[in-house]
Amino acid sequence: MRYTSGMTIQSSSCPSGDEKVQLFGLLLETNARLSRSLGLELESSCDLPLPWFDVLLQLRRSPDGLLKMNQIADAIVHSTGGTTRLIDRLEEAGFVERRNCPSDRRAIHVAITDKGNAKLDEALNVHLGYLDNNLATRLSSDERRTLAELLAKLNSPL
Amino acid sequence: MRYTSGMTIQSSSCPSGDEKVQLFGLLLETNARLSRSLGLELESSCDLPLPWFDVLLQLRRSPDGLLKMNQIADAIVHSTGGTTRLIDRLEEAGFVERRNCPSDRRAIHVAITDKGNAKLDEALNVHLGYLDNNLATRLSSDERRTLAELLAKLNSPL
């Protein structure tokens, strides 16, 4: 009563067990779990969706708290269309505002507002607590540094 | 814009520059870029969405190529509702099939079909090529092992 193609796994010839495939899967899974749990925590504690937090964080890190739409889209790894809508919502909520770019009339500057900064502070507090509970408990400071180096390599262009 | 170790932060007292916050951001960003590029490649080469690939891979890795709905939901980190719909689509495409679970009439067994196995083989081929281009070029075998260990720790319960 089993008509799966009798292929059983764990054989070394089966590429689903390939070391790189496993590593990649682990990366996706780890990330998915962490994003989800952080997202839930931010949403329940601060009423702030994770992508909103991400945008606000990118803005704060940028010089002048200001980025162009396409820079945001790239930084948060969304499509430009998706970013337009996301910024619409953030603007509607009063956390950011669009401004014309004086040097390029096609471009839009997105700036974080005072309200956005306040919300971000609140969320960062929650985030720091989250990291203490979930990151610092699992990885030592040395391990975290190593992980950061490896991820930076992995994320680097070619 | 990428996170790099030398990135300037607005103020040293600003927690957006906290080492853990940066690491976490790097993890999310790296993952988002990789998922997106792998997803595009799988979709264009094999016409297989990344979540479908993920399900098929989980099934192949499981004993008997068979998992219950909630095991799939957990493995791929989706909600159970989302998983129901995802499996609907996979079943419709003929890559998996639902079977009754003999020991628990609430549960559903999801089994990979021959067609699903064939598609997975095809996709794994693409995936292996992808990993050669994107993983092996950036991280040595040692580094990959280290990364896998760190991610496993990070992903571990408690």
Place this chain on the structure above:
DNA sequence: CGAGTATAGTTGTATATGCAACTACTTGTC
């Protein structure tokens, strides 16, 4: 300068996903 190409952002549309409510079954307790 003007035509052609490239770039920034928005919008229409389709779809995938999450959440909460629901049904059906199982397990534990008295």
Place this chain on the structure above:
DNA sequence: GACAAGTAGTTGCATATACAACTATACTCG
């Protein structure tokens, strides 16, 4: 054995996002 509580999966609904087509502006090269 029956009732309460827990668990597996599905469904209605809302929403976030991607993709592709589109508009408007900037750049380039004859």
